[in-house]
Amino acid sequence: MKKISTLLCLLSLYSTSLLQAQSQRLVLIEEFTNASCGPCASQNPTFNTLIGANTVKVVSIKYQTNFPGYDPMNVQTAAEVLTRQNYYYNLNGVPYGVIDGDTASTPLNGYYVGAPHNITQTTVNTKYAIASPYDVILTHSFSSDYDSIFITMNITNSMAVSGANKARIALVEKKITFATAPGTNGEKDFHFVMRKMYPTASGTLVTANALGQTQTITIAAAIPSYMYDFNQLAVVGFIQDDISQNIRQAAFSDVQPLADMVGIKSISGLQTVQCDSSYTPVITLKNLGTTQLTSCSIDYKFDANPFTSIPVSCNIAPGLTQVISLAPISTTSGAHDLVIKATDPNNINYKSSYLFNTVSKKSIVISNFNAIPKVEGFEGAAFPGAEWYIDNPDNGPTWTRKAGVGGMGGSSACAKMDIFSSANVNGQIDDFYAPALDLTNAVSPVNLDFNVAAAQKTATSAQKLEVRLSYNCGLSWTPLYSKTGATLATAPINANAFTPTASQWRTESIDLDPYIGQANVIVAFRATKNGGNNIYIDDVNFYDGTLKVKNVSKSNAVFNVYQISENYLNIKLNLDQAEEIRFEVFDILGKRVYSENKGKLPAGNQSFAYNVNSLSAGIYVVKLTAGSKVFNQKVNLTK
Numbered sequence: 001m002k003k004i005s006t007l008l009c010l011l012s013l014y015s016t017s018l019l020q021a022q023s024q025r026l027v028l029i030e031e032f033t034n035a036s037c038g039p040c041a042s043q044n045p046t047f048n049t050l051i052g053a054n055t056v057k058v059v060s061i062k063y064q065t066n067f068p069g070y071d072p073m074n075v076q077t078a079a080e081v082l083t084r085q086n087y088y089y090n091l092n093g094v095p096y097g098v099i100d101g102d103t104a105s106t107p108l109n110g111y112y113v114g115a116p117h118n119i120t121q122t123t124v125n126t127k128y129a130i131a132s133p134y135d136v137i138l139t140h141s142f143s144s145d146y147d148s149i150f151i152t153m154n155i156t157n158s159m160a161v162s163g164a165n166k167a168r169i170a171l172v173e174k175k176i177t178f179a180t181a182p183g184t185n186g187e188k189d190f191h192f193v194m195r196k197m198y199p200t201a202s203g204t205l206v207t208a209n210a211l212g213q214t215q216t217i218t219i220a221a222a223i224p225s226y227m228y229d230f231n232q233l234a235v236v237g238f239i240q241d242d243i244s245q246n247i248r249q250a251a252f253s254d255v256q257p258l259a260d261m262v263g264i265k266s267i268s269g270l271q272t273v274q275c276d277s278s279y280t281p282v283i284t285l286k287n288l289g290t291t292q293l294t295s296c297s298i299d300y301k302f303d304a305n306p307f308t309s310i311p312v313s314c315n316i317a318p319g320l321t322q323v324i325s326l327a328p329i330s331t332t333s334g335a336h337d338l339v340i341k342a343t344d345p346n347n348i349n350y351k352s353s354y355l356f357n358t359v360s361k362k363s364i365v366i367s368n369f370n371a372i373p374k375v376e377g378f379e380g381a382a383f384p385g386a387e388w389y390i391d392n393p394d395n396g397p398t399w400t401r402k403a404g405v406g407g408m409g410g411s412s413a414c415a416k417m418d419i420f421s422s423a424n425v426n427g428q429i430d431d432f433y434a435p436a437l438d439l440t441n442a443v444s445p446v447n448l449d450f451n452v453a454a455a456q457k458t459a460t461s462a463q464k465l466e467v468r469l470s471y472n473c474g475l476s477w478t479p480l481y482s483k484t485g486a487t488l489a490t491a492p493i494n495a496n497a498f499t500p501t502a503s504q505w506r507t508e509s510i511d512l513d514p515y516i517g518q519a520n521v522i523v524a525f526r527a528t529k530n531g532g533n534n535i536y537i538d539d540v541n542f543y544d545g546t547l548k549v550k551n552v553s554k555s556n557a558v559f560n561v562y563q564i565s566e567n568y569l570n571i572k573l574n575l576d577q578a579e580e581i582r583f584e585v586f587d588i589l590g591k592r593v594y595s596e597n598k599g600k601l602p603a604g605n606q607s608f609a610y611n612v613n614s615l616s617a618g619i620y621v622v623k624l625t626a627g628s629k630v631f632n633q634k635v636n637l638t639k
Contacts, residue, residue: 034069038184046116054124059250071182073190139151147350151235152219153169153218157213164242166239168201172236233256235252257289258288264285265284265286266284270361286357292317297342298341302363334364370435372442375542376539433524438521440517440519444545446543461530461532462530463528466482470521567611571583579600580597
């Protein structure tokens with residue numbers, strides 16, 4: 001009888017133990033952050049150190065948001081990030097940290113609720129000590145060509161649980177490293193970035209809620225094409241109660257480095273602008289796999305042409321690099337997009353092209369150098385025009401033709417650098433290359449004149465316009481002109497997209513005499529965005545002393561007219577004060593052939609061009625009325 005009682009007691013204790021069995025928790029820390037968020041950059045280093053010191057206790061997911069500024073990782077995952085952002089309904093700023101579905105109710109040292117700074121080692125230890133009602137085993141694998149991912153999430157209840165529990169699975173990159181900061185806060189390294197959620201960010205209903213019950217969730221899906229580093233791909237899974245938002249359990253499946261993988265670390269021998277149509281690329285290959293790399297292919301193409309593949313022999317240990325010089329690659333004069341990538345490591349043909357570092361470069365080959373004069377008013381519908389080239393590294397808003405707006409109000413179009421619509425990326429530049437010049441026989445004085453209009457968006461806007469010159473086919477560049485922010489501005493601060501009026505222009509003149517005798521002169525207008533407002537240029541005129549006409553001076557103005565090409569006269573004016581300007585042209589018989597009111601122009605140097613296509617060669621008189629003053633100048637028009 002005593003033995004039976006003892007057995008019953010033991011069975012009872014065992015049954016109670018089963019009913020109360022619980023599992024060790026893996027804590028999930030989620031953060032909402034952004035590459036252009038200043039407080040994110042200041043809080044993330046300490047936050048990442050805390051996570052890195054607790055890999056046994058913690059796994060993390062970082063969601064890159066679309067505010068307060070540009071973030072390329074959000075562009076790739078915007079919809080899924082927004083779903084998680086809206087899930088935590090009180091999320092109204094970044095950085096914002098959530099630990100097992102909770103935010104700190106008592107902020108530390110004055111930090112706001114949700115600040116990652118509030119999550120400490122004590123917070124982690126407290127959460128880790130809470131038992132979980134689930135055992136979760138998470139695994140993943142890839143297809144042989146690394147085109148698809150296969151994920152298995154096995155769930156077992158270690159105790160009965162209630163609630164609206166959902167299983168969510170996130171593909172993450174453990175570390176993404178940029179060569180230059182992709183946003184404005186200076187961060188280059190990003191950890192545990194969410195790259196895709198399976199099957200969606202809304203999750204899968206967990207039906208295993210009773211003690212001992214099991215459930216298996218399987219995912220077979222294509223891997224998105226925007227991954228940065230395949231060797232950093234890992235999987236995070238978690239179960240969350242959609243009523244309380246409490247996370248019941250998390251799981252992690254770590255990275256699986258590829259045995260055979262190659263990437264391009266850097267390329268030299270390629271200039272953005274050059275005179276030679278032949279390139280000799282020098283490529284630094286890196287072994288990104290875990291075995292010796294003995295061969296690969298270098299694939300390259302220009303523009304929409306198909307790739308050309310070059311087999312390469314190498315001998316690179318894991319993690320090391322080797323420099324490979326290719327045979328010269330030839331192309332034609334003009335602007336080209338060159339794409340180079342390394343493929344087929346150790347003769348393995350992966351389908352997923354993003355496994356390899358692909359380098360894209362703008363290639364501008366210049367073969368024609370023009371004698372001056374050279375003028376451009378951007379009147380033609382074709383833009384950027386013959387022998388003008390644009391380099392737009394971020395493929396964002398850039399230089400365009402703006403119809404209906406002209407320098408000093410004297411023409412019907414100009415060139416516009418759209419900064420207002422651009423992402424707020426400090427340091428992002430767009431170059432606008434003018435037709436190349438041959439100054440071998442130029443006569444002093446040699447000048448570049450152009451009209452500019454600009455406004456700041458705020459008092460601290462620092463958009464910049466520079467003029468740079470190269471006389472050695474793009475090997476080096478000399479700064480000729482640089483104005484930023486308020487110094488560049490020709491109009492008041494404007495919170496809206498700036499479009500200049502006729503009076504909101506300024507004429508700039510640059511001395512090119514130091515480059516007389518140079519045969520390969522290239523001039524570029526460089527706009528640096530810096531989150532400012534739009535910049536406009538017009539009436540770009542290169543001329544020398546053979547075209548200069550002696551100034552006619554009066555008490556309050558200097559008036560100068562000269563022919564800069566068969567089709568254009570350039571009119572330069574220096575006003576001591578703002579004046580209403582009227583411009584007229586008369587033939588030798590005194591008949592007026594052209595008349596235009598230019599409106600009220602501000603004090604200072606002003607310039608505009610007059611198209612003489614409709615006039616025959618001969619003598620003309622240009623009349624300029626500035627307020628109550630009248631100026632006349634005779635012009636011998638040649639065709």
